[in-house]
Amino acid sequence: MPASISRHAQDRQSGSPPSAWVVVGAGGLVVVVTGRLVVVVTGRLVVVVTGRLVVVVTGRLVVVVTGRLVVVGVGRLVVVVTGRLVVVGAGRLEVVGGG
Numbered sequence: 001m002p003a004s005i006s007r008h009a010q011d012r013q014s015g016s017p018p019s020a021w022v023v024v025g026a027g028g029l030v031v032v033v034t035g036r037l038v039v040v041v042t043g044r045l046v047v048v049v050t051g052r053l054v055v056v057v058t059g060r061l062v063v064v065v066t067g068r069l070v071v072v073g074v075g076r077l078v079v080v081v082t083g084r085l086v087v088v089g090a091g092r093l094e095v096v097g098g099g
Helices: 002-013
Strands: 021-024 030-034 037-042 045-050 053-058 061-066 069-074 077-082 085-090 093-098
Touching: none
Parallel strands: none
Antiparallel strands: 021 030, 030 037, 037 045, 045 053, 053 061, 061 069, 069 077, 077 085, 085 093
16 A cells, blocks of 8 residues: 555656545545645545635534635534634524624
């Protein structure tokens, strides 16, 4: 397994065109790297990174981060933070705060 990882890393460093490569490790870990996209999947955790966007999903929790915007969702609760504005939503309840 380590030989295949290092071979792909050497291909990427040599200036070859970005091609998708997948590394499957012990315990069900899957890593996909292609161009500017990175996807990591392990058990119930999924992480996606592309450019300035980061998405994390684990169980009922979802976190999205891009630039100055952060969105967190867990169950029926959603929290949005951007700059100085915070919005919290839970079912029919919404709370907006700015500072």
